[in-house]
Amino acid sequence: MRLPPAFLTKMEQQLGSNVARFLQSYTEPRTAGLRANTLKISPEALQELLPFLQERVSWCRDGFYYNEEEVRPAKLPHYYAGLYYIQEPSAMLPAELLQVQPGERVLDLCAAPGGKSLQLAAHLGKAGLLVVNDPHPQRAKVLLKNIERYGVTNAVVLSETPQRLAHIFADFFDKILVDAPCSGEGMFRKEPEMAKNWSEAEVAKYAKWQAAILEHIPQMLRPGGEVVYSTCTFSREENEQQVLRFLGAFPDFELLEMRRLWPHEVRGEGHFAAKIKNLSLQAEKKECLMDKNGLWRQQEKNGLTPEAKQALAEFSLQVWQAAEGWQAWLPEGGMVIERAGHILWESLCLPPLRGLKVLRSGWLLGTIQKGRFRPSPAFALGLPPEAVHSAIQRLDLSSHNADDNSVALRYLRGETIQREGKVWAKGWHLVSLDGFVLGWAKGAGNWLKNEFPPGWRRIDGEER
Ligand SMILES: C[S@@+](CC[C@H](N)C(=O)[O-])C[C@H]1O[C@@H](n2cnc3c(N)ncnc32)[C@H](O)[C@@H]1O
Secondary structure, three states: OOOOHHHHHHHHHHHHHHHHHHHHHHHOOOOEEEEEOOOOOOHHHHHHHOOOOOEEOOOOOOEEEEOOOOOOHHHOHHHHOOOEEEOOHHHHHHHHHHOOOOOOEEEEOOOOOOHHHHHHHHHHOOOOEEEEEOOOHHHHHHHHHHHHHOOOOOEEEEOOOHHHHHHHOOOOEEEEEEEOOOOOHHHOOOOHHHHHOOOHHHHHHHHHHHHHHHOOHHHHEEEEEEEEEEEOOOOOOOOHHHHHHHHHHOOOEEEEEEEEEOOOOOOOOOEEEEEEEEOOOOOOOOOOOEEOOEEOOHHHHHOOOHHHHHHHHHHHHHHHOOOOHHHHHOOOOEEEEEEOOEEEEEEOOOOOOOOOOEEEOOEEEEEEEOOEEEEOHHHHHHOOHHHHHOOOOEEEEOOOOHHHHHHHHHHHOOOOEOOOOOOEEEEEEEEEEOOEEEEEEEEEEOOEEEOOOHHHOOOOOOOO
C-alpha cells in the first residue's frame, strides 16, 4: 500500500523507533472480529453454535476473532437472527470503556452504522434508555435498521445536530459516547482509498469538527456522568490534543483513562479512547416522566384506542392463544402508545422530542391497517425466547437438520415456504432457527407467505 509521504513523516515523529513495526503492520492482513449480541445469546453459547470462534478479544468481554479467509459469518443464517455483529476488534474498545450499567440513560452521539450502539444496548439490557443519533440522514436509516435487527427495544433513533440535542437533553445522560468522525488513519488497511485522500489539511478539518461536537457534551452529561471520546485515527491533533483542549475549556471535567490500541502492538486496526468524568456538583437526577412543571408525558398516557386494543387482542389470540398475551413481552419502565397508526412501546424516561428528527421513538410493535394489527419485523426480533416457545403458531427450524437449514435460507431470501403434507393455519406465525426468532410469516393453507422485510433479506453471493 502506498502511504502519503507527509503521513509517513508524521508517524515517524510520533512513534520514533517504533515506526518500522508500525509500517510493517501494513503488510499484514487486516484483523476480522465479531461480537456476541448478549441481548440474545451469551458468548459461550455463540461459540458452541459457531465453532470457528476460537479466540477472544482481550479488551472486550463478548468479542471474538475469526479468519475471514476461511469463513464468512455474514452469510450464516444465525447472523440474520441478530446473534452477532461483525465489528473490527479495536472498535470494540470505546463502548467497553464506558462501562454502561443496566438502567442508565445513554447517548451514542455519532452512532451510525451502530456497531457501538449495539454494544451499549447489550450492556444496558432491557432496562434504561439508549438514545442513538447520527445527523447524516442515510446513515441514520442504516442505524435504525441495525437497532431493529439486533432486537434493541429501549432505543430512540434520532438524526440531529449535537446542538439541537443539547436543548432537549439538558443534564440528562449518565453516559455519552462520542465516536467522532475522523481522518480514519486506522482504516487504511481495510480501505486503502482512504489513504489516498489523507492530507494534513484533512486532519485539521476533522480536529475542528470534533471540537465543535464535544462542545455540547457538558450540557447533556449529568453531574457525575461519564463520556468516552474515541476515534479510529492516530493523529495527536484528533486524539490527545482534543482531550486536552476539552479539559482546558471545561475545568469541571477530569480525565479518568486514556487508551490507544496500535496495530503493531495488538491484533486490531487501531483505536483511541479517552474516558472523562463530569465532576460538577451533583444535581438531582431528573425523574422519569417528570419535567419542571410536573409530568412530561401526561397527555400521552391515554394508551391505545379501543380499535387498536381489539386488533392487538385478535392478533395475540392467534399467536399466543391469549388476548393480553402480547403484553407479557414488554419490558418494564415503558408504556404503549399509538401514533398515526403505529403502535410503539416507549420508555417513560423519554422527554418530549418536539422539533427533533425522530426515526424511531421506541420499540415499534406494529401498525393498525384496516382495523387489523400488522406486527413489525422489529417486534419479532425484540421478542424474548419465551415468546417463541409459547407461540402456538410458529415454524421452528434447526440448523442441525439440512432440510431445515435450506428452509431458513429460503425464508431469509424472501421465498414462500412449503413443506410436504403441512397445512398452515391462517394468520401470523413466528419463524425461528434454533429457538432464535428470524421473523414473521403468514399462514395460507399449504404455504407460508414470507413476511421477512425486503431490506433485510439475504442476497446470494453477499460477501462480508
Ligand atoms: C466514526 S463514525 C461512527 C461509527 C459508529 N460509532 C459505529 O460504531 O458504528 C462517525 C459518525 O459521525 C457522524 N457525524 C458527522 N458529523 C457529526 C456531528 N456533527 N455530530 C454527530 N455525529 C456526526 C457521521 O455521519 C458518522 O456516521
